[in-house]
Amino acid sequence: MKHTRVLIFTGGELSPRFLEEIQNGDFIIGADRGALYLIEHGIRPNLSVGDFDSIPPEQMERVRSMSEKVVDCDPIDKNLTDTELAFDLALDKSPESILILGATGSRLDHTLANIHMLIRGLQHHISCSILDENNFITLTGTSCIVENKGFTYVSLLPLTTEVTGIHLEGFEYPLHNATLRLGQSLGVSNKLAEDKGTVRIEGGLLLIIQSKDG
Template structure:
């Protein structure tokens, strides 16, 4: 089951995300993510969180429509998006897309990378998308589609990533190692319509950015 999780981070162009709705089976809103869903005219399956950021009128609107609501106390260990992720997996998600998890707060944006790690450790494919980035975390391999000239950046998420192999990229890698203090994997370039990345050991962020 494919799940879209909408959080309360920055979403500027609602039209950009419409195609995602055609790909998913369920939408879950993390607290104020329901505000975005309302503006996108989406009826979520579930709204979950401590409800410190969702518009009360929007929450009541969705409750009247029969949308499931799960409220948690403000004093909790998990973020609202973490709660949404856990519930998505419990409901049977095997692919998850996160939107609204990147914004002006770098601490929140960086922390939300842990969502990808949590998913990865449980065998669930996941990605973070906004208007300028498509972000994945791998511990084995991935294949991505693109157009010639598209960018692809490879950045270590663990201290060291060993045995990196790529295909379809201008700067090929054949068994190289990357370390966090030397991010030479920025802005590689698609030379084919598909690019693949494979690693032997570690955790690697695979980011498809748009300028």
């Protein structure tokens, strides 16, 4: 069965509100503790993956029995994080989009690694994004429609040394043929002026972060 969207629930900060993101036809992956979270909330993952080192043995049996499929790995020999393992399996599905939930939290290294994974989504021509309680993060190398998702701000941050030819339409602070460079804050805390806005760039990779205060 061809799935147009894959949802990954991973082991960072998770909220019951994220369960509302699940739609009919989604392929649902639980990564490590994210798999147990889904099962505890009555959701059967299509796939559970990871080393499961954060799950007690008795709960691991529950994950095995309640998941359609389990892919586990050795916690010592593995080279990828649980989230990246799940992301690789999501890419293999060739969906139109991938949404990652629980990808942020107190571990800044894991958060940054998960944000950097969005680059691989672009390389596979798959729209990928990260959602948490206060942020919706996506990445573009060409153009993107930014829809109002209830967040206060829209910040634009370069993920390459520079991003050139930036054009914004539908924002309170439009840009025309602008350039953003690493270390600059020019693109921080813009706002949508309409229900949606358009971001177009000519070169580089641009993070688009919709956010609100906690």
